[in-house]
Amino acid sequence: TPRIGVLALQGAVAEHARALESAGAAVSTVRRPAELAGLDGLVVPGGESTTMARLAAPVHLMEAIRERHDEGMAMFGTCAGMILMADEILDAEALTGFERIGGLDVVVRRNGYGSQLDSFTGPLTVAGLPGTDLSPLQAVFIRAPIIESIGPQVEVIASWQDRPVAVRQGRVLAASFHPELTPDHRLHQHFVQLAADRISS
Numbered sequence: 658t659p660r661i662g663v664l665a666l667q668g669a670v671a672e673h674a675r676a677l678e679s680a681g682a683a684v685s686t687v688r689r690p691a692e693l694a695g696l697d698g699l700v701v702p703g704g705e706s707t708t709m710a711r712l713a714a715p716v717h718l719m720e721a722i723r724e725r726h727d728e729g730m731a732m733f734g735t736c737a738g739m740i741l742m743a744d745e746i747l748d749a750e751a752l753t754g755f756e757r758i759g760g761l762d763v764v765v766r767r768n769g770y771g772s773q774l775d776s777f778t779g780p781l782t783v784a785g786l787p788g789t790d791l792s793p794l795q796a797v798f799i800r801a802p803i804i805e806s807i808g809p810q811v812e813v814i815a816s817w818q819d820r821p822v823a824v825r826q827g828r829v830l831a832a833s834f835h836p837e838l839t840p841d842h843r844l845h846q847h848f849v850q851l852a853a854d855r856i857s858s
C-alpha cells in the first residue's frame with residue numbers, strides 16, 4: 658500500500674486525506690520534517706501559500722520536503738500547493754524571504770484567476786485519466802494561480818481556456834484547482850499510482 662502524507666499546516670487537509678484513502682493509500686498528516694520519513698508521496702493542499710510558508714519556516718519543513726522529493730518522494734501540489742512547488746512565482750511579494758519547496762519548472766501568477774472571478778468550476782479532460790473525455794473532471798478554481806509558462810520537462814495534462822491547469826514533471830503533479838472538493842477522485846488515484854510506481858520498481 659502506498660504511503661501518502663498530506664501537509665497539514667493549513668488548508669483542505671481532511672478532504673485530501675479522504676480522497677487519498679478512497680484511492681487506496683495509507684494516509685498520514687505532516688507538520689514536522691520527521692513525519693516525512695517513509696512516505697512515497699506528499700500532497701501539498703490548497704489554502705493560503707503565505708500562511709503555509711510562514712508556519713513551515715521555524716522547522717524548515719519546505720526545505721525538508723524538497724530534500725525528500727530529491728530522494729524520490731512524489732509530490733502533488735494543488736492551488737496554493739502548486740504555488741509552493743513552482744520554481745518562479747509572480748505577484749507573490751508576501752512570499753519573499755520565505756523558504757519554498759520548488760522543483761516544478763513553471764512560472765505561476767498567484768491569484769491569477771482571482772481578479773476576474775473568485776471561484777468557478779470548469780469541466781476538464783485530463784490526459785492519462787481514463788474516461789475524462791466522456792465524463793470530464795469538474796475542476797473547482799478558488800483564487801487560483803495561473804500557470805504562465807512551463808519548462809521543457811513539464812507535460813501539460815489538462816488545460817482550461819487554452820492555459821495549462823494541470824501539469825506533470827517526473828514525480829511532481831500539480832493543479833491550479835481543488836480536486837479534493839469534488840467526489841470524483843480520479844486525479845488522486847492517478848497520484849497514488851505515480852507514488853506507487855517507485856515501490857514496485
Ligand code: GLN
Pocket residue numbers: 702703704705706707735736737738740767768799800801802
Ligand atoms: N490564492 C491562494 C494563495 O496564494 C491560493 C488559493 C487556493 O489555494 N485556493 O495561496
